[in-house]
Amino acid sequence: MxxxxxxxxxxxxxxxxxxxxxxxxxxxLTEHCGNPSSKTHxxxxxxxxxxxxxxxxxxxxxxxxxxxxxxxxxxxxxxxLALIGAARANRARGKHIVSCVTEHRAxxxxxxxxEREGFPITWLPVDDEGCVDPADVEKAIGDETFLISFMAAxxxxxxxxxxxxxxKIAKEKGxxxxxxxxxxxxxxxxxxxxxxxxLLSMSAHKVYGPKGVGALYIRSRNPHVRLEPIxxxxxxxxxxxxxxxxxxxxxxMGRAFEIARLEITAEAARLQALRERLKEGLLxxxxxxxxxxxxxxxxxxxxxxxxxxLRSDALIPRIRDVxxxxxxxxxxxxxxxxxxxxxSLGGGSDRALSSIRFGxxxxxxxxxxxxxxxxxxxxxxxxx
Ligand SMILES: *Cc1c(COP(=O)(O)O)cnc(C)c1O
Numbered sequence: 147m148x149x150x151x152x153x154x155x156x157x158x159x160x161x162x163x164x165x166x167x168x169x170x171x172x173x174x175l176t177e178h179c180g181n182p183s184s185k186t187h188x189x190x191x192x193x194x195x196x197x198x199x200x201x202x203x204x205x206x207x208x209x210x211x212x213x214x215x216x217x218x219x220x221x222x223x224x225x226x227l228a229l230i231g232a233a234r235a236n237r238a239r240g241k242h243i244v245s246c247v248t249e250h251r252a253x254x255x256x257x258x259x260x261e262r263e264g265f266p267i268t269w270l271p272v273d274d275e276g277c278v279d280p281a282d283v284e285k286a287i288g289d290e291t292f293l294i295s296f297m298a299a300x301x302x303x304x305x306x307x308x309x310x311x312x313x314k315i316a317k318e319k320g321x322x323x324x325x326x327x328x329x330x331x332x333x334x335x336x337x338x339x340x341x342x343x344x345l346l347s348m349s350a351h352k353v354y355g356p357k358g359v360g361a362l363y364i365r366s367r368n369p370h371v372r373l374e375p376i377x378x379x380x381x382x383x384x385x386x387x388x389x390x391x392x393x394x395x396x397x398x399m400g401r402a403f404e405i406a407r408l409e410i411t412a413e414a415a416r417l418q419a420l421r422e423r424l425k426e427g428l429l430x431x432x433x434x435x436x437x438x439x440x441x442x443x444x445x446x447x448x449x450x451x452x453x454x455x456l457r458s459d460a461l462i463p464r465i466r467d468v469x470x471x472x473x474x475x476x477x478x479x480x481x482x483x484x485x486x487x488x489x490s491l492g493g494g495s496d497r498a499l500s501s502i503r504f505g506x507x508x509x510x511x512x513x514x515x516x517x518x519x520x521x522x523x524x525x526x527x528x529x530x
Pocket of ligand 1: 158159219220221222223250252297299300301326327328329349351352360
């Protein structure tokens, strides 16, 4: 059977909506029109009930208490609220923050903003496979440190960071721990209790939910984490994130996280098999290709390869019917800047300029992977 093109293989940038999610959302886009803040009629009550059910579904995936979930517009906003909110609310405890050079722009730019506001940041390096050493985290913590911020899994090279080890260090030192889990939720286990996480940022659209909705987990016990809001208004979400709730999107996020929780084990195994098939196929055909990131400690659907001597901005136009990316979509600039994540692995700018990220998702098939192997290998060999 011929595969349908173009093939979507950029599931780290965003994922298509699961039809089951759309089905859950549709009534809330039409007949169930209420505002959950309306307390005087059935429309408001029904909306509030749906929002609370979604809150429980999101909390369940990360082993949290539903009352510790605050709705936002996505991970970028969650990170801003977590980091800026914690910095402003915890000034008395200290001002120093520990983070990492391979964080997503959403975290880096928020931290750079805080740095200008007088909060010193320690930017920890990674090894040549993209991993951070928990011993470096421990060493970086001083008397002034109040916060550690790390991503659970990297959006470019898929590397899974030692979150439980870092969480343990944070607890021992009495430092708050924020985790950017945009790529991890629904792909690998996330457990805010077992992993010592105090703040956790999430998006729906990386997990087959709608774009423009996310959540922040804020621990309320052991310890009670205090944040200063960055938005001001109608008092929704305990005043931490005011504004009318995006009910259809929230319902969609709840359903997306519920599906992810129920299917995570089987889906991870299937994605990993597809990823290994793609990796073996491409390395067989193009033996000079180099793997970026850790061979096994990575997201099941992530493959990132560099094709030495062939710039990705020359390769990508030759594989028009396969949607992949060089570096990250999230930098969203037209400039051909080499990826700072690949550069941080060492190996010079050639490796960064020639890297391709393959993001395999729920709706990709084995036939599509075989097509991609042929297409990419032919383009690489043909370009030489
Ligand atoms: C996508 C992503 C973000 C930003 O999420 P938005 O939904 O665009 O706000 C942050 N961190 C990581 C690791 C991501 O993959």
